[in-house]
Amino acid sequence: MGNGALSGAVIAVAGAGGPAGRAALLRLAEAGATVVGADNDPERLAEAVDAARYASGGATVTGETVDLLNLEATRDWATRTEKEFGRVDGLVHLVGGWRGSETFTKTNLDDWDLLELLLIRTVQHTSLAFHEAIQRSDRGRYVLISAAGATKPTAGNASYAAAKAAAEAWTLALADYFRKAGGEQGPTSAAAILVVKALVHDAMRAERPNAKFAGFTDVKDLAEAIVGVWDKPAAEVNGNRLWLTEKP
Secondary structure, eight states, X not given: OTTSTTTTOEEEEEXXXXXXXXXXXXXXXXXXXXXXXXXXXXXXXXXXXXXXXXHTTSOOEEEEEOOTTSHHHHHHHHHHHHHHHSXXXXXXXXXXXXXXXXXXXXXXXXXXXXXXXXXXIHHHHHHHHXXXXXXXXXXOEEEEEEEGGGTSOOGGGHHHHHHHHHHHXXXXXXXXXXXXXXXXXXXXXXXXXXXXXXXXXXXXXXXXXXXXXXXXXXXXXXXXXXXXXXXXXXXXXXXXXXXXXXXX
C-alpha cells in the first residue's frame, strides 16, 4: 500500500457511509492514502470502514460520527484529524440528498429547507473547517460531487438544482482562495467539482434489473475519478467542473 499514487496522503471523506462513500473509502485506501471517514450514521459508517479495511488489505481507514450541520463539531473533526495524522491532503464531500416534485407549481419549499442543510450547509462547514489544512498540504484537494441539473435545472427539480448550484458557487469561491494563496507561482491546492447526472450502484441494479440507468455514473467510476483529481496539477483542476456525464 505504501507505493500507491496517494501514498502518505491523509484524506477525509464526508458522507462516508453511503454507497458512494464506501466506494471512495476503498479506492482511496487502495491508492495508498490514510482515509478518515465521517457520517452521521455510526452503524453505516462502521460497515463502510470495515469493508474498506478488509478489501484494501489492512490500509489505515478510520471512521468518526460527526454532525456536519454543526460548524464547531466539523472544525473539531478537522483539528483532530490533522493532529492525529500530521496533515490533511484533502476532503471529499459526498453528503447527498434529493427531493423533487411532479411539476414546478407543486414544488414544496419544505424540500428546500432540507436540501439547503444537506447540500449547502455541509459544504460550507467542511470547507471552512478544512481549507487551511488543505492549503498547508503540497497536494491538497477539496472535491465536491455535483449534478448536471445545477447547470440545466428541470421544472420538477428546482430546489435540488438550486441547492447544487449554490454548493458549486461556494466551492468555486474556495478555489479562488486557493488561487490567491498560491500567488504568482499558482495554486498548490485546489477545489474541484465532479459533475454526474446521477449515481448508480450494485444494489440499485439488483432492485431494478430492467432499468438502463442511462447516463448514470457507477459509484466505482466516481471513486476512480476522485482519485484522479490528485493525478492532475492543482492549477489544472482548481475551480473547474470535471464532467463524468454528457454536458447538458
